[in-house]
Amino acid sequence: MAKYIIKRILFGVLTAFVVATLTFFIMNLVPGGPFLSEKAVTPQAQAAMEAKYGLDKPLFVQYLTYMGDILQGDMGMSLKKRGFTVNDIIRNKFPVSARLGGMAVLLSVLIGVPLGSIAAYNRGKVIDNIIIVFSTAGIAIPTFLSSTLMMYFLSVKLKLLPSLGLTTPASYIMPVLALSLYPASYISRLMRSSMLDVIGQDYMRTARAKGVSTFKSIFKHALRNAILPVVTYLGPLLAYLMTGSFIVEKIFTIPGLGHEFVSAIPSRDYPLIMGTTIFLACFIILMNVVVDIAYAFIDPRIKLK
Amino acid sequence: MSDYLVDIKHEKLSFFTPVGEVKALNDVSIQMKEGEVLGIVGESGSGKSVTAYSLMGLTADNGKIVDGEVNFNGHRVDLMTEKEIRKIRGKEISIIFQDPMTSLNPVYTIGNQIEEAVRVHGDKTKEEARQRPRELLTLVGINEPDKRLKQYPHELSGGMRQRVMIAIALACEPKLLIADEPTTALDVTIQAQILELMNDLRRKLKMGIILITHDLGVVASMCDHIAVMYAGEIVEYGTTDDIFYEPKHEYTKGLLKSIPKFQEKEYSRLVPIEGTPVDLLNPPKGCGFAPRCDSCMKICLERKPEKMIINADGTFEDMPDETEYNGKHYSRCWLQKKEQFELQDNAKGES
Numbered sequence: 053m054a055k056y057i058i059k060r061i062l063f064g065v066l067t068a069f070v071v072a073t074l075t076f077f078i079m080n081l082v083p084g085g086p087f088l089s090e091k092a093v094t095p096q097a098q099a100a101m102e103a104k105y106g107l108d109k110p111l112f113v114q115y116l117t118y119m120g121d122i123l124q125g126d127m128g129m130s131l132k133k134r135g136f137t138v139n140d141i142i143r144n145k146f147p148v149s150a151r152l153g154g155m156a157v158l159l160s161v162l163i164g165v166p167l168g169s170i171a172a173y174n175r176g177k178v179i180d181n182i183i184i185v186f187s188t189a190g191i192a193i194p195t196f197l198s199s200t201l202m203m204y205f206l207s208v209k210l211k212l213l214p215s216l217g218l219t220t221p222a223s224y225i226m227p228v229l230a231l232s233l234y235p236a237s238y239i240s241r242l243m244r245s246s247m248l249d250v251i252g253q254d255y256m257r258t259a260r261a262k263g264v265s266t267f268k269s270i271f272k273h274a275l276r277n278a279i280l281p282v283v284t285y286l287g288p289l290l291a292y293l294m295t296g297s298f299i300v301e302k303i304f305t306i307p308g309l310g311h312e313f314v315s316a317i318p319s320r321d322y323p324l325i326m327g328t329t330i331f332l333a334c335f336i337i338l339m340n341v342v343v344d345i346a347y348a349f350i351d352p353r354i355k356l357k
Numbered sequence: 358m359s360d361y362l363v364d365i366k367h368e369k370l371s372f373f374t375p376v377g378e379v380k381a382l383n384d385v386s387i388q389m390k391e392g393e394v395l396g397i398v399g400e401s402g403s404g405k406s407v408t409a410y411s412l413m414g415l416t417a418d419n420g421k422i423v424d425g426e427v428n429f430n431g432h433r434v435d436l437m438t439e440k441e442i443r444k445i446r447g448k449e450i451s452i453i454f455q456d457p458m459t460s461l462n463p464v465y466t467i468g469n470q471i472e473e474a475v476r477v478h479g480d481k482t483k484e485e486a487r488q489r490p491r492e493l494l495t496l497v498g499i500n501e502p503d504k505r506l507k508q509y510p511h512e513l514s515g516g517m518r519q520r521v522m523i524a525i526a527l528a529c530e531p532k533l534l535i536a537d538e539p540t541t542a543l544d545v546t547i548q549a550q551i552l553e554l555m556n557d558l559r560r561k562l563k564m565g566i567i568l569i570t571h572d573l574g575v576v577a578s579m580c581d582h583i584a585v586m587y588a589g590e591i592v593e594y595g596t597t598d599d600i601f602y603e604p605k606h607e608y609t610k611g612l613l614k615s616i617p618k619f620q621e622k623e624y625s626r627l628v629p630i631e632g633t634p635v636d637l638l639n640p641p642k643g644c645g646f647a648p649r650c651d652s653c654m655k656i657c658l659e660r661k662p663e664k665m666i667i668n669a670d671g672t673f674e675d676m677p678d679e680t681e682y683n684g685k686h687y688s689r690c691w692l693q694k695k696e697q698f699e700l701q702d703n704a705k706g707e708s
């Protein structure tokens with residue numbers, strides 16, 4: 053087990069290194085730069101600025117400097133937000149997105165897993181069909197639409213919930229619902245199909261033949277096997293939701309990392325773009341490692357591989 | 358209440374499917390005394406598993422007993438609710454399945470799964486329940502039980518897993534063990550070991566066994582009685598000797614002929630008899646075997662043959678309508694009726 057975990061972590065570190073390198077070189081391939089703008093800048097001023105940020109050195113030297121800094125945890129200064137380091141920005145914005153995303157993941161699992169299981173156990177009955185219809189709709193409706201509709205009805209028309217920011221606990225409700233709609237639907241479909249598969253397995257028949265109650269056979273024997281595909285999906289899902297959704301953060305004016313990341317792109321804020329990309333990549337890798345480890349705890353067969 | 362451990366009377370069972378009613382069992386009657394070993398043989402789809410599962414209420418959701426009675430150990434199984442049946446499953450009646458590779462839950466240890474079977478009926482003390490899994494593993498001939506208890510199914514070989522399945526089945530010392538093709542999925546050498554183990558346990562524990570198999574070699578070595586099933590009916594029933602040395606039904610004869618001679622050392626599997634099995638959606642009104650039978654007569658196509666008791670002296674007797682037949686050899690084939698008439702004619706001629 054320990055060997056498996058160490059292997060996963062080492063592999064994660066390697067992946068992060070590759071991502072950092074790729075990000076660096078891709079950024080340099082993209083035409084344009086932070087100091088090119090419509091306003092005329094004298095060549096001297098341009099050169100002075102480039103020298104200040106080390107942009108005049110050969111690419112490989114820049115790369116080494118950059119990697120060296122990152123290893124020391126320094127991702128540089130934001131070019132557009134004067135006076136803020138990239139670290140500051142991530143430290144301020146990430147918790148907001150992570151809290152929102154974490155709540156959404158939790159809600160998705162709490163809704164998706166039971167709904168999928170109920171549908172599977174009632175296959176072909178009315179309740180199954182209702183769940184299928186809702187989960188299909190949940191997958192098909194784009195987030196911007198569900199967010200806008202919610203905002204229109206719940207805030208504007210009925211004035212039940214605040215529409216902007218994250219000032220009160222109630223202001224979490226709509227963004228979290230908006231973020232959960234797709235994953236909850238997706239999880240319920242995943243769960244339904246894996247549950248159907250598990251229900252038909254021989255070991256479920258063995259459990260029944262032993263005299264185990266239906267309740268126990270679902271919770272002990274079926275759930276642990278059926279949840280595996282959901283656990284696999286949770287890795288990317290956690291990473292995706294906790295790093296902030298641009299659309300939801302934009303619509304509900306939430307000061308999160310997703311919003312920050314996307315607005316850094318048009319302004320060519322290299323350090324911020326690279327910093328957030330590398331941070332996001334590391335976070336995604338970390339989540340996948342966590343999920344892999346959780347997977348091995350749930351399914352003992354994994355240890356062999 | 359019946360004196361028998363198993364007393365199935367005229368059971369009819371159908372599966373209701375989108376394409377229609379699959380009449381899987383059509384008038385099946387079985388009696389078994391305590392401690393008896395009954396073999397059920399027949400080709401694929403003849404209803405062997407369906408018969409056995411209905412005895413412990415494991416019939417698939419779309420299946421229903423439409424007529425008859427299923428008595429087991431004083432319970433009317435066909436009238437019990439799922440909750441009531443659950444109390445006897447694993448306790449008075451147990452089952453082992455064909456494929457030991459998939460019959461154990463991959464995510465729990467062997468110990469966990471055996472202990473569950475020991476505890477589920479809640480009549481053991483804590484200490485007993487803790488000791489029992491070890492005892493059971495030793496009983497089914499698994500060495501290093503302490504190590505095995507901590508292992509997962511994927512860490513054991515097929516034969517070992519089948520032993521674990523047997524241990525689970527024996528956890529509460531059932532009165533009847535159903536073994537549904539327990540060796541089909543195993544290697545030949547392992548098959549022999551598992552059979553030997555079952556034979557051994559049967560003597561030690563004095564429990565009844567229903568052994569379902571394709572393999573006539575297996576039934577020959579173990580069973581007191583054999584029921585030959587064809588298209589949801591028992592077409593011939595008798596002691597192992599009756600079936601092997603005095604087969605009466607044309608299907609049974611075909612089965613026996615299709616065993617290759619014992620030149621090969623291994624047990625021989627049934628070679629299918631030519632022709633297709635009966636369509637259970639539209640069963641024929643006459644004998645189900647008629648289209649494949651060389652001795653088929655006109656009446657065979659029109660009326661279902663009745664059960665005829667075959668006496669030890671070679672004479673025949675109509676089987677009384679109630680299913681009480683005390684383990685007598687019977688067959689369901691018009692040829693016996695014909696022979697009976699011929700015997701009677703001869704007797705008349707002589708007098």
Ligand SMILES: Nc1ncnc2c1ncn2[C@@H]1O[C@H](COP(=O)(O)OP(=O)(O)OP(=O)(O)O)[C@@H](O)[C@H]1O
Binds near residue numbers: 379403405
């Ligand atoms: N759930 C079900 N729905 C519809 N038909 C079924 C169902 N289960 C069994 N049957 C039908 O009932 C008949 C008897 O099946 P059964 O499983 O008892 O055969 P078997 O004698 O055990 O054969 P095998 O040797 O292949 O195990 C088959 O024709 C099968 O197709």
Ligand code: SF4
Binds near residue numbers: 657
């Ligand atoms: S009843 Fe007729 S068709 Fe059926 S097995 Fe006997 S002889 Fe053959």
Ligand SMILES: [Mg+2]
Binds near residue numbers: 405407537
């Ligand atoms: Mg079967």
